Amino acid sequence: MKVKFHIEKEDTKTKARLGSLETNHGTVETPMFMPVGTRAAIKGLTPDQVKECGSGIVLANTYHLWLRPGEDIVDKCGGLHQFMNYEGPILTDSGGYQVFSLAKKKEKDITEEGVHFKSHIDGQELMLTPEKSIEIQNKLDSDIAMSFDECPPASATHEYLKNSLERTLRWAERGKKAHKNENQSLFGIVQGGPYEDLRRYSAEETVKLGFDGFAIGGVANDDESKEDMYHAIDYSIPYLPKDKVRYLMGVGEPMDILEGVERGVDIFDCVLPTRIARHGQAFTKHGKINFNNAKYKEDLGPVEEGCDCYCCKNFQRAYIRHLITVGESLGGTLLSIHNIRFLIREVEEIRKAIKEDRFIEYKEDFIKHYQQKGE
């Protein structure tokens, strides 16, 4: 079955909405944050630990699983759910983002047919096309597949973005035609950088093609400003159907999730919670803290006061700081658990706030605390 999205409540003061997304592997409440497991693993965490964080959907990546171990092996193992032993819903990214970061600044590698690039593993010359990406995702058997799109840099010109999004539309159509897995949903992706006319055009045309959900792509690239990112959302959302789920790709930071929800986004994904964890940093309601900092050497408190995660319930900051400074991977694991739980706790609170019709108050309160950095 295809995913089904239901709106349970719309916020009266903003475009925020409370909903649920029904999939073959369970129903997830929205707004929701999705942890990223690029190579069929949330780095450093077991599926049980991921689940304990309250996760709904998790991500896996087509590009990475195509190169290793190969979609046929995943298929032989019984599909992605069985392969990685995750029973909840899984969304696969198309590989577009990865392939474009490999082909970056070489326009000749980007053709109508697809994208030429060299494998980051052995340098082998490869080509990824919309059909190939969808074919791989069909075999991986995720619940949600993403269209193969071009993800242009934030610095791209209006003209470049226009041509690019038109090609992305043609690719979306080709991908849709190539899509054969009846149990898998397919999402379209809106591009167009920070430009109102392009976002509108891209959204309207993508919607016409007909997808099971819609994503806003091409945001938070390079050093795109927050303003541009919020504009990209604002200019895309009005043209997306209300009854389909909306996914803001690659975003993330605690503040951005609030801004996204306020603008009508339902689901988010981001590598940040796990990446910064491995580098020793944690989200807290007072801002981001860095366990490489000497001030945590003798700190006996939990990573975050009041947090209900496994890390905060069982370990002191001094221990986390120790693990990080000596390079024990458990440090990254524990902070990943905390950071994922932090973002999921945030969306849980957001859902509660929308339900109680106080989303904007919640947001303001969150910002007030988040801006006083330190602790």
Place this chain on the structure above:
RNA sequence: GCGCCAUUGGUGAAGUGGUUAACACGCUAGUUUGUGGCACUAGUAUGCAAGAGUUCGAUUCUCUUAUGACGCC
């Protein structure tokens, strides 16, 4: 006791009679948004064992002292 060599930051060390004493680690901070996992960026010796001398100028040359290694008696 004599001879010979050494002594550079928290550590291992490079180096030169003349503007900012290399590099590495460590340390201190910062960055990270559809992950080319375990990275990147920046800062970190007003001083080259101590003192005196030669010189326009010495960490670099000379002398004395201290400490250490090696060799000889």
